[in-house]
Amino acid sequence: MTRPAPLLFGGLAALAMPVAARADRSMAYFHTVGPAADPITRLGWGLGIISILVIVIIVALLLGGIFRRRAPLSQTSYEQLAVHRDAGGLSWIYIGVGVSIPVLIVCMVWTLVTTAAVIHPRVSPTVTIDVTASQWWWGLRYDNRDPARVFTTANEIHIPVGQPVRIELASADVIHSFWIPKLAGKMDVIPGQTNVMWLQADQPGIYRGQCAVFCGAEHARMALQVVAESPGDFVAWQDHQLSVSDAPQSALAQQGVTVFETRCGACHSVRGTGAGGLVGPDLTHLMSRSTLAAGLLPNTPGNLAGWISSAQALKPGSRMPNLMLAGPELSAVMAYLDTLR
Amino acid sequence: MATTETYRAPLIAHATDESPSSDALRKSWEGEPGIRGWLSTVDHKEIGKRYIVTAFIFLIIGGLEAAVMRWQLAQPNGTLLTSEQYSQLFTMHGVTMIFLYALPVLSGFSNYLWPLMLGSRDMAFPRLNALSYWVFLFAGIFLYCSFPLGEAPDGGWFNYVPYASRAYNPGPNIDVYALGMVLLGVSTTVGSINFIVTLIRTRAPGMSINRVPIIVWGTLTASVCNVFAVPAVSLAFFLLWMDRQFGTHFFDASAGGQPLLWQHLFWMFGHPWVYAIVLPAMGIVSDALPTFCRRPLVGYTAVALATVMTMVLGFGVWVHHMFATGLPAMSLSFFSAVSMVVVIPSVVAVFAWIATIWTGRPVFTTAFLFFAGFVLLFVIGGLSGFMTAAVPVDWQLTHTYFIVAHLHYTIVGINVFAVIGGIYYWFPKVTGRMMSERLGRWSFWVMFIGFNVGFFSMHIAGLLGMPRRIYTYPGGLGWGTINMVISLGAYLFALGILLFLINVVMSLKRGVHAGRNPWDAPSLEWSTSSPPPPYNFAVIPDVASRYPLWEGRLNEGGDRTSIDDGLLLDKGRETIGTTMLDAEPDVILKMPGDSLAPFWLAVAMTVLFVGLLVHLWWLAGVSTAITLWATIAWLWPQRSLSQIET
């Protein structure tokens, strides 16, 4: 890794931290931050307000109907009927239906307009990401016309602010659903077909997402992050992801390479080493990500060591076995992984 | 040798329950005593009560499953349950409530009430009625036997493939679900056929199609729906079972199969099904609420037509469960539009109920409280559905707790509240005792407040981004507090249900004795004793209007319904068959007596499915043969049913 990069990364992290502290906490979509979601949010608010109004009206009608004053009865209520003919009251139905129909028509039209507004981006996307959903993590492949600029990463998506990004969704196993609430509606990931969607962030920040279709044991722990950054920062991040870390300097880290290739290489890849496994996430720039295990844990040395030695305690049922790495082997691997920035 | 009579001009008589002719009727219609009688009864009232009791047992089991889940979810990072345990619980909670409670309880109401409301002595197919109950019970047991073995279905009640395929779910869990559902489908189908033919054939003279109670319209609509919709889900489960046992490729994406085919078949059944489990409940309210408003229902014809329209439109919206699956925008827009149109018949019903209250004189019984509360819950559930009908909004709302809120407002709000109100209403008729009004009011308010606290909060959890079907969630997302509120509300709601059940048990023993018509209600079932005699009516009534017992006071003029004068039909078990639209007598129907055939046939069918489940093909084959033989024996023509000439 060349020298400016750690400074850049450190600077980025420092910038991102306050944003992360704010934006990462919330999956709420009362307020969204991009044109793939904003028209939906407006329509949702509109329908929600209409719904609340209807509830208020119905409650008023029910309470009014129940408590309104009526002429007193001469006999007990059971003996007398309220009406003398089986008739009357139909105008209620006419009025109710008569008011509902125009409201429904307006909502239908608004729905069609909103659908048209969000189904395609205004301009062609500049970035295309092939997302492969697996049980229980997200593989990411940044597409490019130039094959030399194609790279693979996992679980943390970076996008440039203010530009539409195309997402092509494929599944490695079962049905999942890709959902970043603040940026776009969700799209299911169906084996055997590629579903295409787009998203865009108009403000920088870190946006949390989560798999939204039940996909098995750790469906509850299949989160991901979208980091939206300035176009310059995004290009820098891309270049950084394309690069390959320098060979590790310390002896411990060099031992770690061997341990890594033997114990981890069957499932994980790090470009520039013999580790080429495709079963699990690509780890070439593991330390550039802020979380581990699909958004489960912050990427700290303690968490990383815990994950490596006993993943099943943290995410039971996940495909990462308890490696039972300890002592010198664990230190060596940790030293090596620390160089994958 | 006696010849089977071919024609008869039946006697018209004046008779009540005290008349000597009624003694003879009682002997013809009374069931056998003891265990044999219990297994062989075909009395629709017995079968109706069994359906309701069994459905409530499943409701309680499903509720306990939910209570455990809500404990797990009350706080972030809950450790009560493993992921697999949670998966089995949420799957079985859905299966139990949607299949083993929601429709069977309504079948129970309809089984009990239809002949009494229609002026008949039994359903069209009494033995088939018994069969549908036994198969329902055995299918429920079949599904639940998996639980103690830790192998309950665990792929969600919707059971999406490929997760439900053998590759990702190798144990027997999904096979139990698939075969159990096909078996249950037999019960649903024969039950539905029974309702349809009963409606077509066995109404009292004068009970024309525009005079039947709305619950009859609701159940009829649901039954026609089931006839056309159940095969879709039975087929889906059968094809899945084939994929899992034999390696066919219907849903196997790697071989060109289509996971979305499962979703289409499932929801082509599933959406009409949700109307099947609410339309009869809406009918309960449409029939019972007017009694407590002291006036007939406003807009009977509009409500009857709205019932049918809801179901017809309900066949055209199934894709709204699949809005996020990547289907073309054109088809999404079509289904979105129809999903909005289907709101309109519901608007008709809501305003009919409100108008009935407004123009009537409310009587504040417990039943009335449940029906009034029901209207509000119906509207809230309908509105959350209306919001999700907008495709792009659904792209945010689907697969979240917003949908969980919607489905509970509709299923609990419409089905459970109407059912419990209906029990407060008809309990006196069925048992001859009144339920406690005081405890009833407590049960209502605790249920109503608990339900709204618990489930309205789920809308908010969904809007905060909480997906469905997660067994835990991290802190820091703002989901902890709302989940605690949801769990507390749910437990309060459960307490309300407990109060209701206590009321039932207490009232059975110590309730005030009820007369024939404690509520001064208008329909035919209130003309019999409480409980009704086994033969229902001493003579078949001759119906003159929609509200037979209110005719004098509605000042309509015209004919009066005759309760004590009518066709006697006392040569064995008999009832009258009438024409479809105008209900004019056209055949004397001979009804079968008690029989063990339905019970044994249900046993044979269940053993067949057990054989399929455990791959004992010889057992399945033997059971199939026994099933065929039992069916033939059942259908063998009998002189007593006038099926054979000399």
Add this chain to the structure above:
Amino acid sequence: MTEIAVYPETLPVGSKGHHASGWWGMLALIATEAALFAYLLFSYFYLASHAYPPWPPNGPPRLRISVPGTIILFVGSITMWWGERGMKKGRSGQLMVGIAATLVLGTVFIVLQGFEWAGQPFTLTTSVYSSLYFTITGFHILHVLVGLVMLIVLLVWTALGYFDAERHSAASIGVIYWHFVTAVWFAVFFTFYIAPRLG
């Protein structure tokens, strides 16, 4: 009880033709089974529309067994109709001949289906198409087999003298079931054997 009057009309007693509840029950059963086949054929067309060509993978299935089978099944419906017509005139012998003829024709159909199955170049699990082929034609064969059992039972009941000109609803019910089985075959035959040939 005070006898007030006698109903002005004489009414038939028990199962008589279309007055029989069983008639309406069979119509409802046919409706649900027809829906089942509709969903089966929907599955075929849905999977076909998403499949990579060629579809069917081995080309359209041959007609040399299926066409004679179709004709045989159709004739079987005619003999059932003819038999019932005789029963309506009181000729139970004609009904027995009609049922027996249909029984034979139905059995021949099953045997032909057996040859058709054996002669296919694929097995149940070869492909999506083969899974559909054996499952859908298999469901139909199952319905024919149930029909054959029903025909045997009807034959026995007719021989025992249970039916006469007025009272033979079981036979009428059996006849419409058999017509249903024939009609479904036309739909299945069209789907598998004709539709692929329609360009």
